[in-house]
Amino acid sequence: MGAYDLHVRYEGNDDPDKCSARKLARFDLAELHKATRSTPPGIVLNPFADRVLSPEDGVGRGARHDRLTALDCSWETAEREAFDLEGIHRALPFLVAANPVNYGTPFELNTVEAFAGALCLLGEREQAEEILSKFTWGHTFLELNEEPLRRYADCVDADEILAVQDDYLETQ
Numbered sequence: 001m002g003a004y005d006l007h008v009r010y011e012g013n014d015d016p017d018k019c020s021a022r023k024l025a026r027f028d029l030a031e032l033h034k035a036t037r038s039t040p041p042g043i044v045l046n047p048f049a050d051r052v053l054s055p056e057d058g059v060g061r062g063a064r065h066d067r068l069t070a071l072d073c074s075w076e077t078a079e080r081e082a083f084d085l086e087g088i089h090r091a092l093p094f095l096v097a098a099n100p101v102n103y104g105t106p107f108e109l110n111t112v113e114a115f116a117g118a119l120c121l122l123g124e125r126e127q128a129e130e131i132l133s134k135f136t137w138g139h140t141f142l143e144l145n146e147e148p149l150r151r152y153a154d155c156v157d158a159d160e161i162l163a164v165q166d167d168y169l170e171t172q
Helices: 020-026 075-084 111-121 125-132 138-144 146-153 158-171
Strands: 005-010 031-033 042-045 067-072 087-090
Touching: 005 020, 020 031, 020 067, 020 111, 042 111, 067 111, 111 125, 111 138, 111 146, 125 138, 138 146, 146 158
Parallel strands: 005 031, 005 067, 042 067, 042 087
Antiparallel strands: none
């Protein structure tokens, strides 16, 4: 397994056949938690967070957590659920979905894509590739986002990530 334990605050209100969190759990690559109180603290991938995830949040760089926590719930409850979770909250920078439901849509990542994007930013590309390998379209996520992921991974802190994101968005 990789440097990060993957945890999911799982609401279970989606199609089980399309749920990337459930598939990760079936392969023992992530642990599902049905309640907020049973979800251990970690780096919470929170699309509503005020601060963007950056390499400075990573293990070995003074980070307090070697866990990544993602939300797998409806957008109606996501903001409340996210802020109820204990840990440091971080948003992901611009990335494009490759999953069949949201293909090509910026910021509409499913759970495995959010984990993979975060892992790449935190210098754990091999772990990202491992979890994506369980999905027929997984490699496509890395291909679609190759340039921004490479550039983000070269950053040191959140300010640099945001500058790269802005530069990348201006050139698209």
